[in-house]
Amino acid sequence: xxxxxxxxxxxxxxxxxxxxxxxxxxxxxxxxxxxxxxxxxxxxxxxxxxxxxxxxxxxxxxxxxxxxxxxxxxxxxxxxxxxxxxxxxxxxxxxxxxxxxxxxxxxxxxxxxxxxxxxxxxxxxxxxxxxxxxxxxxxxxxxxxxxxxxxxxxxxxxx
Numbered sequence: 001x002x003x004x005x006x007x008x009x010x011x012x013x014x015x016x017x018x019x020x021x022x023x024x025x026x027x028x029x030x031x032x033x034x035x036x037x038x039x040x041x042x043x044x045x046x047x048x049x050x051x052x053x054x055x056x057x058x059x060x061x062x063x064x065x066x067x068x069x070x071x072x073x074x075x076x077x078x079x080x081x082x083x084x085x086x087x088x089x090x091x092x093x094x095x096x097x098x099x100x101x102x103x104x105x106x107x108x109x110x111x112x113x114x115x116x117x118x119x120x121x122x123x124x125x126x127x128x129x130x131x132x133x134x135x136x137x138x139x140x141x142x143x144x145x146x147x148x149x150x151x152x153x154x155x156x157x158x159x
Contacts, residue, residue, distance in 0.1 A: 012064075013129040016086065016094040016111060040124055041069050046139060046149035054085060054138040057151050061134045065157035068126035070137055072151050073107030081142040082108040082149070088131040100142070104150070110137075111153075126154060
């Protein structure tokens, strides 16, 4: 860390480019279950959703930090698309929609990566993105439903 970084901090991320940032893809977790990521992340059900309408998943204001992991998987086998929008310090850095996913082991990973475990299983691994004052994560499903998407995330605040 340079002397300036200790006083001003690191620059915030302005875009996230990964295999899903252009949309139309999904992450196949194999036999990855909801319990596999609850030890690595905070996992919450989506709550009531109106089709194709963004709902707030995570909102952090007034502090900096790192968003380590952000993803979504279906809680059942209903076919749905997943849209995740991440806004850091007022800048949309990721906004993409997956192709239709009809499994609780297929979903979208906006932040982070996966690590192959064994026998077709994988788990999410942190790939932190920095924010200096705010982090907003929104999610939309292509289906109107209640509690049918497992959203998982991990973050750290720094000041």
